[in-house]
Amino acid sequence: MSRIPIDSVFNGKLYDYQHTAVEAILKHDNGILWASTAFGKTVVAANIISSRNVSTLIIVNSIQLIEQWEEKLKIFLETNKNTIGRLGGGKKKVSNIIDIATMQTLNKIDDLDNILNNYGQIIIDECHHIAAFTFEKIMKAAKSKYILGLTATPNRKDKYDKIITMPISWEGVLEQYAGRLQRMYEGKNIVKIYDYIDNNVPILVKMYNKRLKGYKNLDYNINENAGVQYEFDNV
Structure with missing residues (x-):
């Protein structure tokens, strides 16, 4: 998927370890940020969005996470009004600029390919869920240039964690x-x-x-x- 430019500015300050993670991630088109809950992965992701400045779809596993992401992005990203859309919980108001969607809602969409074609980057929160067959279906339909997974627990009980393995693993x-x-x-x-x-x-x-x-x-x-x-x- 070719880059779709957007206009966003990071409105925050990274810790040194977060800056190191950002530098490592930006060296690769695909990767996983593996770090603890207290690391600030959402803040790092906001910086990545502003650094690449391409249309981004953030995939989460619950309605609560949509709300958390939306709140964080409004704090750490300076964008135009109505830039952040959402798809899930009965709401379908996408901007095709920065959108947040639940895995469950995406899995029910018939024209999923057309939806995913709008994004130059996909960020998957709690990407250890990616090995689930519904999530795997979504990712196989993705044509985005950039794919970034975020997780604190990459190992799965069903042993399908190898499916989510990508070049980057945070060791900080x-x-x-x-x-x-x-x-x-x-x-x-x-x-x-x-x-x-x-x-x-x-x-x-x-x-x-x-x-x-x-x-x-x-x-x-x-x-x-x-x-x-x-x-x-x-x-």
């Missing part, structure tokens, strides 16, 4: 939480982090080795303890 959760621990408070002079793994599970060891790099980047010292347990502090 450690930096977010371990970095917050370093904030200064009266009487606070040391931070210790205990990181436990089962070293008999290769994937856990691999993830642990990645975390080691994160600790080092945050200037934590790594203290060996009996060759099995490691203690991290920033003294």
Whole structure:
């Protein structure tokens, strides 16, 4: 799908870790932002919308999320009046500029291809739902140049999570939480982090080795303890 230009300006300020995520996402047409609930994924998405400035469809899984997205976008995006439309909960008032729709409503539309053709970008909130067959049907009909998934829990119980795998996976959760621990408070002079793994599970060891790099980047010292347990502090 070719770009459909829109006029929007980001009206907020990103934290450093959010800025890092935005930079990584903009390097790819497709991707997933995997981050905790407190990360501010909606704010990052608003910045992505203003950076790419193409017509965008945001797909959510409930009416409540439509309302939350609409509220956040009105705060963080400076756009023309009536730019943000919605499709769901009995309402069909789309702008073809920035629209928010529920997966359930889209799945009931007969001319879904024509609807999706209006958007140069699709953002899927809680994209771990994408592996559900109804959601998969929607995504197969999409012809957008840009597709971005947002999730805090990419792994599914039904083991279909491989369907949602794309080039980008946010690895800044450690930096977010371990970095917050370093904030200064009266009487606070040391931070210790205990990181436990089962070293008999290769994937856990691999993830642990990645975390080691994160600790080092945050200037934590790594203290060996009996060759099995490691203690991290920033003294």
